[in-house]
Amino acid sequence: MSNLLFKTRFKGTDIGSPVAAGSAVKFPVTGANEGYDWACAGLNADNVNIQLISNDSVVTPTNYLDFGNATLIPVTNAELAGYYGNAIHMELKDTGLAGSHHANVGWGGQNMLIIQRIANGTNPLPPVMTDLYMTSTFKLPATFYGSGMEAGNPGGRADTTLWQFKTGGHVVAGQVTYQGDLRFVGQLTKNSSGGLEIKVHADNNANGPWTGNPDLWEYSAPVPSNFDINGYNQIEIFVHRHATAGVVKVAVNGVVVHNLSGLVLMGPGNYDIGRIFACPVYTGANLGLETIDFAKLKYFDGIPGGSVLL
Secondary structure: OOOOEEEOOOOOOEEOOOOOOOOOOEEEEEEOOOOOOOOHOOOOOOOEEEEEEEOOOOOOOHHHHOOEEEEHHHHOOOOOOOOOOEEEEEEEEOOOOOOOOOOOOOEEEEEEEEOOOOOOOOOOOOOOOOOOEEEEEEEEOHHHHHHHHHHOOOOOOOOEEEEEEEEOEEEEEEOOOOOOOOOEEEEEEEEEOOOOOEEEEEEEEOOOOOOOOOEEEEEEOOOOOOOOOOOOOOEEEEEEOOOOOOEEEEOOOOOOEEEEEEEOOOOOOOOOEEEEEEEEEEOOOOOOEEEEEEEEEEEEEOOOOOOOOO
């Protein structure tokens, strides 16, 4: 039996004014919805924020609109039947400069909702999270599915990340840090024939000393026929973390697209999930604007009843 860890309709939740965070700004996400308070006590996280980063320049509270924004927008019953709440609208602009701030990366910027379980100095560490299920609905602009998904074209990448987590807890100079040893990513991608796919993969790139590693594994599968390029789609992802017997299950709009087992889902340091990223927006150093709207965010410590992933 699974337990609900967190859910929100983003109703009454406030995205506050951005504050400086190094080379980025962070929008503090606060407020209470449906009895589940930010910052995600059920996920043992004491810090939730939307972080906007650009490699084009240092993003500050006074210039951030040049690079992107995050706002709450209403969702109509016609868009999501029976849902009464808001969506988070995230946008990211890119002037096309890759690596002018972080010279070792090729993306131009990122904007994401971060649930942080392990940060620099976290003590004690949160309980180990072995199983995690996430569901949300997302909507992308129709242009995204056209030329916007072609790699190298202005305004788009050949993929968009729907959910990811990174481990944390690597000790540096005697102190726990946010650095980890494993990253899991679930993406919507476009293959060479133009078909939309859900890709899942894992590697050791979690901001720790294990960098430049290739994927530990990678699998792609077509989106189901009920995928709606003009509206909201539901994504469900379940992960069971294990060094050799990891499990990943994914469904889109009630159709199972991945049911994988025997996976490496632990890094060389056996670190726990440190940061959870919901529907991040990335740019690939291409001119233009990228956006995503997402709502109905829920987390469980296992697959809930009624899910097709059971």
